Amino acid sequence: MSKYRLFGMSLLLILGIILLSSCAKPPDKEMQAARDAVSASMNAEANMYVPDLFTSAQDSLNQAETFVSEKKYGDAKRLALFAKSWADSATVMAGTKKEEMKASAENSIAEATTKLDAMKKMKVTPKMKKEMDKTVKTCEASLADAKKALEAGDYKQASDLANDVISRITKAEEGMKKK
Secondary structure, eight states, X not given: OOHHHHHHHHHHHHHHHHHHXXXXXXXXXXXXXHHHHHHHHHHTTHHHHSHHHHHXXXXXXHXXXXXXXXXXXHHHHHHHHHHHHHHHHHHHHHHHHHHHHHHHHHHHHHHHHHHHHHHHTOOXXXXXXXXXXXXXXXXXXXXXXXXXXXXXXXXXXXXXXXXXXXXXXXXXXXXXXXX
């Protein structure tokens, strides 16, 4: 085989590879699947309950979008698949975390209610009664807000409010014991 013919075949092979790689198609199906998965993950509130995993999915999708615009379709497809996988995992984990947070909020509200009821039954001096009544009123309002947040599905806020009530009551009880 002559060296010109070998050179020609090599050149033809290289041109074929370049032509095939430049004709690669954008990973439209993978990109749409990743977008849908990230959207579903957002709807499941994964950004609140598993923020790191959700952020990984979203960042991967954003980078995949960048690769598509740069016509780096292989990299875009790979990242779109990662984004979908992470978003799907985030959706499942968000549901689990949300249920855990709901149970925690319910327990905190029950504990706060019990502590508040016990505080109301405490015998205090007339001097301390005014301060205790103020604390009870504030705690009742916060506890009502916690219950509303629980009903609205904002389990983190419900838990935070109930735990704040528990903390205030504990602090008030300690103050009353010192007096």
